[in-house]
Structures are given as C-alpha cells and as structure tokens.
Amino acid sequence: DAGVTQSPTHLIKTRGQQVTLRCSPISGHKSVSWYQQVLGQGPQFIFQYYEKEERGRGNFPDRFSARQFPNYSSELNVNALLLGDSALYLCASSFQQDFTGNTIYFGEGSWLTVV
Amino acid sequence: AQSVAQPEDQVNVAEGNPLTVKCTYSVSGNPYLFWYVQYPNRGLQFLLKYITGDNLVKGSYGFEAEFNKSQTSFHLKKPSALVSDSALYFCARPHSGAGSYQLTFGKGTKLSVIP
16 A cells, blocks of 8 residues: 655755645545654644644744645645745644544655755 | 653664663653654654553564653663664654644654664
C-alpha cells in the first residue's frame, strides 16, 4: 500500500510569491495534518483537517491556509513568502480525528527554499 | 503544557555497541509517547509508541523503548548499533486539544554510529 505522498519534493520560490503543496494520505485515512520543520528543529504543527473541515491550527500567521478535498487529499498554501518560510513541509495522515491510540504517519516532505 | 525533552543534541556510539537516545516528558496530561526517525533529507518514519500496558515497547528495526513513570522517561534503545542507524531521532507526544490531534516533538537527537 502507498504511504503518504507529497508533491513537489523540492521547490524554490522568491520572496513575496505564493506556493501550493499537495498531499495524499494513506488509503482509508481521513485526517491530514501539516507540519513545518525548520532546519535543526523538530516539526511544528500547522493544521489538521478531518472530513474536509479544519480541526486544529497551530501558531502560524494567516498567510498559511489549507484545504481538504472529498478524496481526503489536501493542499497547503502559503502566501507572501518570507525567507523564514524556508523549511521542510511534512504532511501526515491518521485514521481518525482524535488520538485513540492511532499513529500519525508522515510523508517524505516538500523542501521549500525561499530566496 | 504537555511536552517532551531530548537532553542530548548528539549521541555517538561505536558499531555493535548498545545505544540509548534519551527522552523525558512532562507529568501533565497523558503519558502517551512516540518515537520517530528521520534519515538525511527524508521524512519521518514511525518507530514505536507507548499507550498502556507493558513498559517495554518493541518497534521497527530492532529498536525498543522503556517507559519509566517514576523518572518520566521514555528512552529509545537498541542492543547493537548499526552504521545504518545513523539518523535524527525525535521523541513526540500526541494529544487531542480543541478537537485536533497533533504531535509535539522534542528538538531531536542526532545519532552517529561509528564503524
């Protein structure tokens, strides 16, 4: 079975531009979350979506937005890019919305470089 | 606040020797704990988790972790290290807050296994 898949794997953007990152969860998983991992740090929670609704949001500015589609895939959008947005963006999926012993599984990530 | 701490930025161990990567957790909240591994330029891979039951948890790639309530620790261990175990290891704590399911990560520990 395919794991969590993300695209693109690498991209370079200029300050002020906008970027869209895509994610397909593990088959049967209805929850998708996004994390940002800056070099040298642990991942930080950005969003969780479940059944196409935002269920949680981390401490990120409104420039960050996301959505989930009927097939449970998801997109993360970041507007007005800043140099500090350069990071590995990780998508994760889980079977349920809440923690009931379920495991969160991560994709390989999308490396974003802002120049 | 629910948190985890990884007191060591880097751990060096000779190939064939036992390895330990340390993690401690805050007492508040649930004691559920996860370990993930990140190989260079890759996403996160799930290793193991503690929910309830046996304090010794066995996971992928020969790793195991011991939950110690009195010391609030969940150290990752392996009896005999391999060079291929060299990677970044993250301890994480799942929690459901305000309807979302998210992980809080430690800062990570870089494990280097020396041939």
